[in-house]
Amino acid sequence: MKFARLLWVLIFLFIAKNGYAQNDSIKVDVKKKVYTFTIDDNIDPRMNRKVKLALEDAAAQGADVILIEMDTYGGAVNDADDIRTMIMENKTPIHVWINKDAASAGALISIACDSIYMAPGASIGAATVVMGGGGDAAPDKYQSYMRSMMRSTAEAKGRDPKIAEAMVDQNLEIEGISEKGSVITFSVSEAIANGFCEGQADSLVEVIEKKLGIDDYELILYETSTVENIIAFFLNPAVSGFLILIIFAGIYFEIQTPGVGFPLAASLTAIILYFIPYYLTGLAQNWEIAVFIAGVILLLVEIFLIPGFGVFGILGIAGILTGLTLGMIPNDAFDFTFVPSGELFAALLTVILAAFAGMALIFFLAPKINSWKAFSSIALAGTQRRDEGYTSSFYEESLLGKEGVTHTRLMPSGKVLIDDEVYDAYSRGEFIDKGEPVKVISTDGTSLKVKKI
Numbered sequence: 001m002k003f004a005r006l007l008w009v010l011i012f013l014f015i016a017k018n019g020y021a022q023n024d025s026i027k028v029d030v031k032k033k034v035y036t037f038t039i040d041d042n043i044d045p046r047m048n049r050k051v052k053l054a055l056e057d058a059a060a061q062g063a064d065v066i067l068i069e070m071d072t073y074g075g076a077v078n079d080a081d082d083i084r085t086m087i088m089e090n091k092t093p094i095h096v097w098i099n100k101d102a103a104s105a106g107a108l109i110s111i112a113c114d115s116i117y118m119a120p121g122a123s124i125g126a127a128t129v130v131m132g133g134g135g136d137a138a139p140d141k142y143q144s145y146m147r148s149m150m151r152s153t154a155e156a157k158g159r160d161p162k163i164a165e166a167m168v169d170q171n172l173e174i175e176g177i178s179e180k181g182s183v184i185t186f187s188v189s190e191a192i193a194n195g196f197c198e199g200q201a202d203s204l205v206e207v208i209e210k211k212l213g214i215d216d217y218e219l220i221l222y223e224t225s226t227v228e229n230i231i232a233f234f235l236n237p238a239v240s241g242f243l244i245l246i247i248f249a250g251i252y253f254e255i256q257t258p259g260v261g262f263p264l265a266a267s268l269t270a271i272i273l274y275f276i277p278y279y280l281t282g283l284a285q286n287w288e289i290a291v292f293i294a295g296v297i298l299l300l301v302e303i304f305l306i307p308g309f310g311v312f313g314i315l316g317i318a319g320i321l322t323g324l325t326l327g328m329i330p331n332d333a334f335d336f337t338f339v340p341s342g343e344l345f346a347a348l349l350t351v352i353l354a355a356f357a358g359m360a361l362i363f364f365l366a367p368k369i370n371s372w373k374a375f376s377s378i379a380l381a382g383t384q385r386r387d388e389g390y391t392s393s394f395y396e397e398s399l400l401g402k403e404g405v406t407h408t409r410l411m412p413s414g415k416v417l418i419d420d421e422v423y424d425a426y427s428r429g430e431f432i433d434k435g436e437p438v439k440v441i442s443t444d445g446t447s448l449k450v451k452k453i
Helices: 002-026 045-061 077-089 105-112 140-156 161-166 188-193 204-211 226-234 237-256 262-280 286-304 311-326 341-365
Strands: 032-039 065-072 094-103 115-118 123-125 217-221 403-406 413-418 421-426 437-442 448-452
Touching (some): 065 105, 077 105, 077 140, 094 204, 140 161, 226 237, 226 262, 237 286
Parallel strands (some): 032 065, 032 217, 421 448
Antiparallel strands (some): 403 437, 413 421, 437 448
16 A cells, blocks of 8 residues: 555656656747837927837837837927827836936936936936027926926836926925026936936946846837838928929919819829828828918919909918918917927928929929920910911901900900900910900900000
C-alpha cells in the first residue's frame, strides 16, 4: 500500500516536472511596441490633427507605450486643450521627453502625460496666455481658463496644482519656488525637485531603456500618410496662391465665354483643392467657406442682374477675399487673439498677390485666347471677312460710324439706341453699362459692333 502511494507520488512529480519543462520550452518573449511621434511646432489645428492621427495609428499598431518628443513654444489654447484631453483619455501609457522647450501650451500637454523626462538644458513652464503677436498677455478670461486646465491636469496626474497654476499666473507666489510678478519656468533639476519631471535623459532611447526599463522593444515612428503629404503640399502658401489665381482667372473667362465650361471647371477644381486641405486641418470653418460662396454669388448678381458696379460688386469681392484669407488662419469667428501676426500677414499677402497676378494674367491672355488652336476647337474664333466673299449684312452701311447710347447693358451683347431706333449690338468683349455713349464700328452680321466712346 505504501509502495503504491510512493509510486503515485513519483508519477505526479514526473508529470509536473515535464509539464513545467514543456511550458518553459514554448514560452516566447514578445517585444513591446514603443510608438513615438514629435510635437515640434506651434500648437494649432494642424498639430491637433497630427496628434489625433498619431494616437489613432498607435492604437491600430497595438502600441504598448507611447513616447512623445516635445519641443514647442506653445500655441492656441483650444487646440492644446484638445490634445490634452486626447492624451488623458488614451488607455495606452503616454510619456513625454522634452528635448528643449515645453512652454505655454507645451507645458499643459506635458503635464497631461503619465511621466515627464527632460534633456539637459530643457525647460518647462511659462504658460501665461499671450496674444497672437507673442508680446502682451491675453485677456483674463483666457488666463482663467488656462489656470483651470493646468490645475486640474496636475491634480489628475498627481502633481502640485498650485505650482501648475503659478506657471500661468504671475500674481501667485509660492514660497521657496517663485516670487510675485513672475511665472514659473523650471529647469531640469528644478522640475525634478518639484515633482514635474521624473528624470533627465539625453535621448529617446535612454528614456525607453533606462527610465522606463524596457529592454526588448520594437520602436515605431509615426509617419505621415500619402494623403497627409498631399494635404501638406496644398497647404503651401505658394500652391495656395496659384490656386487663387486659377479661381479668379477661371471665373473671368467663363463669364466672357459662357457655355464653354472648361474655365468654370478649372475654377471649381481650384476652389475644392484650396479649401479641402484647410478644412481637414481645422483651419477653414464652415462659415468661412459660406462667406466665400456668398461673395461669388454677390459678384455674379452684380455682373448679370444689376447694371453698373456698386454695393453688390464691392461686397462680392470683399466676401471672396475674406473667405480665402480667413480660411488660411486659425481665427475663431474674427477673433485673432491667438493668431500669430506673421501668419495673418502671410495669408493676406498670399491672397492679395494671387489676386493681382490673376488680373494680370487675365489682361495678358484675354486678347490672345482666340488665336489658340485649342480654343478654336470649342469656340467660333474665326472672322468672316467681306473681302473673302462673306457679304451677309443685316444693317445698312450708313449706320457705320453712327453714335448712340446703350439701351441695355452689353455683356458683351445687348441693345443700343441710335437715332431713336433700337438695334441689336455687341461690344469688342468688354462690358458696357446702360446709358453709355457708343459708336458703331461694324455693320457686318446681324448685330452692330460698337465701342464705348
